[in-house]
Amino acid sequence: MIRTISPLRANFGRCTACAVRSLSICGALDETDLVEFERIARQVHLAPSEALFSAGQVASSVHNLTAGVARLYKLLPDGRRQVIGFALPGDFLGTMPSIRYSYSADAIKRVSACRFPVDAFKHFIEQRPHFLLRINEFASRELMLAQQQMLLLGRRRTEEKVAAFLVGWRARLAHIGDERQTVSLPMSRQDIADYLGLTIETVSRTLTRFEREKMLVIVSGGVRLLDCPRAEAMAAA
Structure with a gap:
């Protein structure tokens, strides 16, 4: 209540x-x-x-x-x-x-x-x-x-959608004073999928791929961006 x-x-x-x-x-x-x-x-x-x-x-x-x-x-x-x-x-x-x-x-x-x-x-x-x-x-x-x-919901590829979400969310957190390297993600993977027009499996696979390629590390409660220039370039594509 x-x-x-x-x-x-x-x-x-x-x-x-x-x-x-x-x-x-x-x-x-x-x-x-x-x-x-x-x-x-x-x-x-x-x-x-x-x-x-x-x-x-x-x-x-x-x-x-x-x-x-x-x-x-x-x-x-x-x-x-x-x-x-x-x-x-x-x-x-x-x-x-x-x-x-x-x-x-x-x-x-x-x-x-x-x-x-x-x-x-x-x-x-x-x-x-x-x-x-x-x-x-x-x-x-x-x-x-x-x-x-x-x-995001239009012509962008899956990787570009996920990267754009992470970069955009990091910018919004920085606007309210949270400028940590770790990007807090309080929303669920399902929330992100429903925002990007993807399935939860696709979001999870894409984040795992980004981690495998050393663009980020998945941590408790969020992700830590290791290669910000690459993420930003992908988001701007």
Whole structure:
């Protein structure tokens, strides 16, 4: 069950102390605005596999991830799952052109997020045009990631898809301050396969081949890239 903490019972100043504030939409707000922003926020904490929201539900809230990794996906009419992305701390989720969510989001590992009622959020934006510019920047980034995935699902070969995923995920981790040589992969092989339009067997075989060719080493919880230039060249092909 998702646990919520009312801001009326929380200590204000949480936003100011937030470790991912500079990476989030709230990075455009000054301290005065942050006080009001906290008043409309609810903190939610999800255990692994708990849903942040589901496709088809009324889009009553928007969300800002503050910890953990979320899986974004759609279920196809035949029951198959298409993973459309992975959200990291600082990512903003839930803005919809319609009144219902068009995709689902759940926690891969434990996730924390700030939840904002749509009506209160819209009212907040209307009074702060500069904040809308920040949100538009995030929307543009989401569009870019969607375009990159379309390319991955298109004409690229299997090895190029897997290499592009690893290089792209490493860049996203570096953006939030995780620049270790070991690339953490909290998602399952099945998640990666559903993201790349491959089978889990194909993903596993490709990673094993990369390890055999000394491009990487498979370690607990991820991979360690040994030949980054080769991986980047393959990803750019």
